[in-house]
Amino acid sequence: MEKTGVVIEIKKGRIKDANLGMIACARAANREVYALILNDTAENFREILEAHGVHAMVEITTGGADHTPWNPEQHTRAIITAMEALHIKALLALTTPMGRELLPRIAAALDAPLVMDCIDVDLEKGLARTTLYSGKTIGTIQVTGSHELFGIRPNVIAPVPVKTKAKMISMPIDTPVSGKFKTVEILPGQSSQTDITEADIIISGGRAMQSKENFDLLFQCAHTMGAAVGASRVAVDMGWVPYTMQVGQTGEKVSPRVYIACGISGSIQHFAGMKMSGMIIAINTNAEAAMVSNCDYFIEGDLFEIVPLLTQRLTQKAK
Template identity: 50%
Template sequence: MKKTGILIEMENSRVKETTLGMITLAARADADLYALVLDGVDDPACDILAQYGITKIVDLGLSSAPEIRLNPAVRAEAVTQAAQKLQLDVIFGLSSADGKDLIPRVAALLDVPLVMDCLDVDLKKNIARTSQYSGKVLADIQLSGDLLIFGIRPNAVQPVLSPAQAKKIKMASDSASLPGFALVSWDDGDRGQASLAEADIIIAGGRGLKNSDNFSLLFDCAKKMHAAVGASRVAVDEGWVPYAFQVGQTGEKVSPQVYIACGISGSIQHFAGMKTARMIIAVNKDENAAIMANCDYHVQGDLFEILTELIRQL
């Protein structure tokens, strides 16, 4: 039975939904599931982890001081030490903003193979499925080694209950202060919305929005639908919204339940970031736009009229 460590991401003391999906993916194999928790875990969170199949909850007990807790080198060292002490065979983490910072550091410290942005992982064969060449092909990458690390795309797997009994283990790390690396300041980077990669619903705008003021239509819709707002690269390059909103080959890769593309033509590079959405809805005035042939539903017409009506209906 493989010992699989899962890097747990929390938000306001709650285990993120995307983390639960990652646990479900690991639970598909015959694995012993260790939750690796860096930011403290209370009893309700422990119960949730157990409901999804975690058998050991490892509290890595980082100091609550932000300059230590948020230091990526300290976090990576704590996970590295836990992986060695627990003799893990596999580590799963999310390919989220935090995961992209943490997981490659852990792989480098341990000098072990890593695949990021996995859509699926077969732990029996150690094969990771990833999207390559702007989503034109799916590649199955087989890893070998004593310890393998996989970064899982948020929302790639829907969480499924798999109740287990979980034991809590406290494991202090020796990484409280690493010489030569200090975090001197940090910025929460509040974008006024939930993380794009983790949103269940995304409503995105492109060149068709025409200017930054018109993005308020998307924000109004998003608020009513509990959605996040995304954008094409054109909208970002024009300065209408920050880069953090960009979806696509050179932006965020997302797998929401629903992706609503407004005034976006559906270039290959945009599709590379959202083609794994479970439902794609296009709003476009051009019936020949590429996105109209590559979506589940489309509404042909002027997006300003359609979004105004949508807001009214919502």
């Protein structure tokens, strides 16, 4: 049977939930699914991987003497070595900062086709569906080549529980670091913060937030429901929050189950980044705002009144 490799992302010792939808996507093609685990103990994840239909766990240890926790160039070569050794021609990873670093490097090295940010993939036919033109259209892309690579948009494909027995393949791969590309330092982000590309709930603020300090209201509210905080371009350009929080055409494209837009008017560029959300809730004083007419539920009201009340309500519930 043909094999499909999936690059598993692990954060703080846990498999990110988004991996499971990606595994379901790989399983759909009726192939053997090889979970590639980089520099971590694969056995720790056996239970969850076997509950989702993985056939093999490939524990890749990179570097040998030149081991570094993260060097995308080195890790690219290690993954390619593993793909060659195991005859893996199709590879999936998440369209996350890690996937954005690895997949295009692997595709470039193999001169292989790659479609990023896929919302659906048909591995047999080599077809991928993704948003094009800033989320204003959905395109179907045909890939041809000896390999095929796909970046999967987190949280769009639902996980499918299937029981399997996974074999364990341990692959220490000696990949010296090239003098051309070195990792100097890794500065992790705030780990308490859920990343917007993977969050189930996003609460976002726009121009109406008025200041950096006011964003604390959103952070407090987000904390009570395990949400991530997003922002419109204006809020980012004003310097109230960092660029990583921007949702939209020139920011992140997100697909949470719920998107709560606070004081965001809803420009076409902002919608480009969040229109795939499961449910959109708008809180806005202006009932004429584009966000209000294009959402599922709206509250015509002042976010400075509604958001603290929501935080309070959710805090009470938690007790």
